[in-house]
Amino acid sequence: MTISAPVQQRGAPPAPGSPRAQLEVTAVDKIYQARRGEVHALSDVNLSIARGEFISLVGRSGCGKTTLLRILAGLLPPSSGTVTADGESIWRGGKRNDEAFQHFGLVFQDANLFPWYTVADNIALPLKLRGVGKRARRARAAELCELVGLPGFENAYPRELSGGMRQRAAIARALSYDPTILLMDEPFGALDALTRDKMNLELQSIHAQAGATVVFVTHSISEAVFLADRVVLLTPRPGRIRSVTPVPLARPRSLETETSPEFQTIVRELRHELDEE
Numbered sequence: 001m002t003i004s005a006p007v008q009q010r011g012a013p014p015a016p017g018s019p020r021a022q023l024e025v026t027a028v029d030k031i032y033q034a035r036r037g038e039v040h041a042l043s044d045v046n047l048s049i050a051r052g053e054f055i056s057l058v059g060r061s062g063c064g065k066t067t068l069l070r071i072l073a074g075l076l077p078p079s080s081g082t083v084t085a086d087g088e089s090i091w092r093g094g095k096r097n098d099e100a101f102q103h104f105g106l107v108f109q110d111a112n113l114f115p116w117y118t119v120a121d122n123i124a125l126p127l128k129l130r131g132v133g134k135r136a137r138r139a140r141a142a143e144l145c146e147l148v149g150l151p152g153f154e155n156a157y158p159r160e161l162s163g164g165m166r167q168r169a170a171i172a173r174a175l176s177y178d179p180t181i182l183l184m185d186e187p188f189g190a191l192d193a194l195t196r197d198k199m200n201l202e203l204q205s206i207h208a209q210a211g212a213t214v215v216f217v218t219h220s221i222s223e224a225v226f227l228a229d230r231v232v233l234l235t236p237r238p239g240r241i242r243s244v245t246p247v248p249l250a251r252p253r254s255l256e257t258e259t260s261p262e263f264q265t266i267v268r269e270l271r272h273e274l275d276e277e
């Protein structure tokens with residue numbers, strides 16, 4: 001796998017249109033046509049995300065987090081507005097530009113592993129679909145099991161794994177083809193608090209090693225702050241960006257980071273903003 005150096009420069013966010021911006025969301029609106037009428041899910045969302053940056057997306061349930069992530073992931077067209085990845089428009093007149101998605105990895109709340117495939121086969125499935133040979137797939141799966149903390153589980157079946165382990169396998173699968181952009185929708189939402197803490201630490205180290213740009217949806221403010229370079233807070237109905245909060249805490253962060261006054265101040269201010277909604 002291509003291991004690029006962790007991004008050290010975590011200063012000001014990229015200006016719109018700047019070459020540092022890898023993912024650009026401009027004036028995105030989403031209106032669902034539901035049976036009971038229209039649902040205005042997102043309104044005028046603008047965001048510029050730098051290469052290697054870790055963005056957490058938070059907000060109340062129903063505020064449009066999943067909608068925005070699905071638009072970024074190419075699973076749902078925006079009603080208006082544009083999204084570009086590396087300068088390429090990912091939606092063209094309601095049609096998805098498949099080329100732009102080759103370097104995207106997706107992880108959802110449910111690991112969605114195939115029960116009849118081993119962990120290694122699940123992880124390497126995207127490679128198989130891309131025509132990579134068996135030997136190379138095995139080697140890559142073993143390497144990824146190591147990276148996500150599942151060494152020796154290559155031949156296990158999903159039913160033999162705990163919830164946390166299944167999410168690790170889902171992350172490994174998303175990383176299998178070296179995505180430059182990793183989109184994650186509440187991937188640890190179903191896990192208990194201790195496992196979640198552990199997964200957050202691992203995700204941090206995976207992000208540092210793999211160097212991918214990450215957009216991470218969560219409804220946990222402390223999880224959002226722990227992981228992010230910037231936390232984006234959405235308001236509900238329609239979802240708009242209420243604030244973008246930089247998290248200037250040193251990396252790597254440890255569980256002690258959460259007891260620091262700086263961490264707690266950022267969390268308190270974000271909770272306060274959320275309560276005002």
Ligand SMILES: Nc1ncnc2c1ncn2[C@@H]1O[C@H](COP(=O)(O)OP(=O)(O)O)[C@@H](O)[C@H]1O
Nearest residue numbers: 032034039041060061062063064065066067068
């Ligand atoms: N397919 C759909 N059709 C109609 N309304 C939808 C659909 N998907 C989501 N919505 C509505 O859009 C809003 C945003 O939903 P969602 O993006 O899932 O929010 P979140 O992930 O923040 O909980 C909600 O009001 C939800 O009910």
Ligand SMILES: [Mg+2]
Nearest residue numbers: 062065066067
């Ligand atoms: Mg959601």
